[in-house]
Amino acid sequence: MGNAVTLIPAREQDRQLISKVEKEAGTSINLCYQCGKCTAGCPAAFAMDYPPRQIIRLLQLNLVDQALEAGSIWICASCETCSARCPRGVDIAALMDAMRREALQQGKITDKKVAAFNKAFLNGVKNFGKAYEAGLLMQYNLTTGQLLKDAGLGLPMMKRGKVSMLPHSIKGKDEIKKIFDRAEQLGGE
Amino acid sequence: MKEFAYYPGCSLDSSAIEYGMSMERTADILGIKLVELEDWSCCGATSGHNTDHLLSLALPARNLAIAEKMGLNVLAPCAACYSRHRAAEHAIRSSKSMGDKIREVIDMDVQGTVETLSILDVLANDIGPDQISQKVTKPLTGMKAACYYGCLLVRPVEITGFDDPEDPQSMDKIVKATGATPIDWSYKTECCGAALVTSRPDVGNRMLYNVLRNAQESGADCIVTACPLCGLNLDMRQAAVEKEFKTKFNLPVFYVTELIALACGDTPKQAGSDRHFVDTLKYLSQIEVNRVRAASEKAEQKAEATESETEAPDPEATQKKIDAMLKGWQKNPAKMAARLIEDEERAAVLVEVMTGDKKKMTRLAELMVTDADKAVKAAEAFITAELKKKQA
Numbered sequence: 001m002g003n004a005v006t007l008i009p010a011r012e013q014d015r016q017l018i019s020k021v022e023k024e025a026g027t028s029i030n031l032c033y034q035c036g037k038c039t040a041g042c043p044a045a046f047a048m049d050y051p052p053r054q055i056i057r058l059l060q061l062n063l064v065d066q067a068l069e070a071g072s073i074w075i076c077a078s079c080e081t082c083s084a085r086c087p088r089g090v091d092i093a094a095l096m097d098a099m100r101r102e103a104l105q106q107g108k109i110t111d112k113k114v115a116a117f118n119k120a121f122l123n124g125v126k127n128f129g130k131a132y133e134a135g136l137l138m139q140y141n142l143t144t145g146q147l148l149k150d151a152g153l154g155l156p157m158m159k160r161g162k163v164s165m166l167p168h169s170i171k172g173k174d175e176i177k178k179i180f181d182r183a184e185q186l187g188g189e
Numbered sequence: 190m191k192e193f194a195y196y197p198g199c200s201l202d203s204s205a206i207e208y209g210m211s212m213e214r215t216a217d218i219l220g221i222k223l224v225e226l227e228d229w230s231c232c233g234a235t236s237g238h239n240t241d242h243l244l245s246l247a248l249p250a251r252n253l254a255i256a257e258k259m260g261l262n263v264l265a266p267c268a269a270c271y272s273r274h275r276a277a278e279h280a281i282r283s284s285k286s287m288g289d290k291i292r293e294v295i296d297m298d299v300q301g302t303v304e305t306l307s308i309l310d311v312l313a314n315d316i317g318p319d320q321i322s323q324k325v326t327k328p329l330t331g332m333k334a335a336c337y338y339g340c341l342l343v344r345p346v347e348i349t350g351f352d353d354p355e356d357p358q359s360m361d362k363i364v365k366a367t368g369a370t371p372i373d374w375s376y377k378t379e380c381c382g383a384a385l386v387t388s389r390p391d392v393g394n395r396m397l398y399n400v401l402r403n404a405q406e407s408g409a410d411c412i413v414t415a416c417p418l419c420g421l422n423l424d425m426r427q428a429a430v431e432k433e434f435k436t437k438f439n440l441p442v443f444y445v446t447e448l449i450a451l452a453c454g455d456t457p458k459q460a461g462s463d464r465h466f467v468d469t470l471k472y473l474s475q476i477e478v479n480r481v482r483a484a485s486e487k488a489e490q491k492a493e494a495t496e497s498e499t500e501a502p503d504p505e506a507t508q509k510k511i512d513a514m515l516k517g518w519q520k521n522p523a524k525m526a527a528r529l530i531e532d533e534e535r536a537a538v539l540v541e542v543m544t545g546d547k548k549k550m551t552r553l554a555e556l557m558v559t560d561a562d563k564a565v566k567a568a569e570a571f572i573t574a575e576l577k578k579k580q581a
Contacts, residue, residue: 024242043380043399047392075392078235079380080344084354093345100239117388118236125237125248129230131199140388150387153425160464162204171228175296179251182294183244 010062017064017102024098027091032056038082038092048072052082052092055099065108073099074111116143126180129170133163191315193264193306194256195223196274198417199231200267205417207461211446212266212308214460218324218453219316223264226255232273235384246287247294249277254299263305266446268416272341274305275348307342308446309415310351313359318366326454326527328368331479334448335409335440336360336371337400338378339419354378360445364413367452368480374407376400381419386426397422398430401438411441411472413448420444425466441469481531488561507558514554518543529557529568538572 022028032053039051050058050070058067067073073096082092109115120139124132134154141149157163170176201209216223229252237245253274256263265271281288281301292299312321343354352359357378361371381400386393401423404412414420424442431437442465450460451473462469518525522540530536543550549571556564 043396044382044385044392046395047389075385075389077340077380077383077385077393077396078238079340079383081340081378081380084344084346091345097238098242101242104240111389113388114239114384117384118239121234121236122240125231125233131203131231131234133199133203137387156466157204157425160466161206162464164203170230172230175251176230176248178296179247179294180244182296183241183247186290186294187241187243 014062014064018059018062021059021064021095021098021102024101025091025094027089027094029056029059029090029095031088031090032060032086033088035087037085037087038090041081041085043079043081044075044077047075052076052096055096056090056092059095068099068103068106068108069110071110072096073103074109074114076100113144116140119143122180124167126177127169127173128167129173129176130168132167134165135167190220190222191311192222192224192261193311194259194261194303195225196229196252196256196263196265196270196305197225198229198265198267198270200417200421204421205267205444207447207464208266208417208420208444210459210461211444211450211455214450214455215308215312215446218449219312219320221264221311221316224259224261226252226259226263229255232270234269234273237273238276243290243294245273246277246280247291249274250281250291250299251295251297253277253281253301253303253305254295254297256303257299260303262303264308264311265305266308266415268307268339268341269418271305271307272348278303278305279348307349307351307415309338309342309357309359309363312363312445312449314351318362321363321366321449322368325366325368325452327452327477328480329448329452329476330368330483332369332448332476333372333408333410334364334369334413334443335374335404335407335411336364336377336445337381337404337412337414337419337423339414339416340378340380340383342415343378360413360415363445364448367448369448369452372407372409374403374409376403379403381422383418383422386422390429393422394426394430394433397426398434401427401430401440402436404440405438409440411443411469413443413445415445427467439467441465441467441472443469492561510558511551511555514557515551518550518554526568529565530572535569535572538575539568542571542575 034053034057036053039045039053042052045051050072055067055070055072076096078093078097080093086092103109104115117140120136121131123139124135137150141147197209231248233245233248237248263274265274278301281291281299338357338360343349343352343357346354364371379400380396382393382396386397412423420442427438447460447462457463457470457473522543526536526539530539553564553567556567
């Protein structure tokens, strides 16, 4: 019985959520015949609770909450190897991407570090129009409580002209803020 | 002349500053005109598409709108910038409703009329390896390079499409044109761990380790990349990975444009190669030794071959050769001096001597035709005498 999946009747809201994720990703989970080629080629599968094939299987079984709470969707590095190799043309990477965004919206973030990194990165872009690497690391370290992470790399990077303490703004940084705001307003449509 | 709207992206003047420097040198050397996009902004990178789909398309679309006004295709050396701009183009072209939404978000017109190109595509397919090798003055002899494409230059296939996603060749061709030897290996397009190396080093470092190990086991003595994040991870984090996995790689990491600049005569400093974390300078001086050795062996072989072929040299033909050599000295003394003297500074002194003394020029031209070894010795003697004279 160890490996058996407990089948529960699908709820309509789960079905709708799966369709939404599929639409966002522009792909269909029903194409997948579970060959496992995606997982075989996934360079991060070793660290995943549910590797890519099983994420799709969860969705095929309408177990969408379990899929959204999987650590795997945050381990996926978006390398696109799975999508390039899938013999059925399932865009697994896009699915993973759409799942991350859905999990983020629902506040189901099983890997706070990756989400904190993304937030810190985009914060720099929103404020200055360009990535602000020093600020990114400082914010990331603060929000994840790893104050001294990579601190030893700061000076060697500065010596090589690879990081500056102060951000560089673009002239149109106000435009960028507006792009963020309007994308948020229109994105849910 | 090829002309592009240049999108350096955030990395090329910070964490991948040597990529930016060598990109500009490469453009100069190969006659590519780069017009930087006016007030460009960040493409959002992976964090963008992880967070908000529409935002991840709108951010690069703003840059595309600027490029459309310039009427130029975009050159984006960074793999992530390239990928995100291609994704935005693709979205604008393939769906009117998505295009409308993007235009509304950026409050600018954008129609997807320009194309974003990667540096590998431009170098391998627009410029071509032949044009590159013609410019090479200091071939990277003996360099065994693992050409590392990573993910986003070759995937997703619908968005990239200029090379094979499993066994790409464009960088191999470029690297070969610089005189280096691209090795065959299996991790060409395997992921380096990207942002996971920072956010989840427990996962990312192993991915990095796998790539480094495969390069080493396949016989590479350096890695070449065209992606700033791959470059930074492989280079800056190599020491940490070595420590974690109790091994030594000592693999210098270069951007593909550095190899072009170096092979076309730039110093490591000009190409930005002194800014890496894994030492490149010692490695590059070894490559230089290889090159000089190979060049002199080749010259010896050639001399032996001509000696045995022609027992008695035809005086008329010899005179013709001397005249041609003399013409060379008058037209381009720097090039001729470089043939005899490796050291740039000493070669410059030789140029000074030659251009100031017709007699010495004729003598050296004669020697270069009749006895190459003596010609080098004479040139060295001229330089030493001149330097002594200057000191006195």
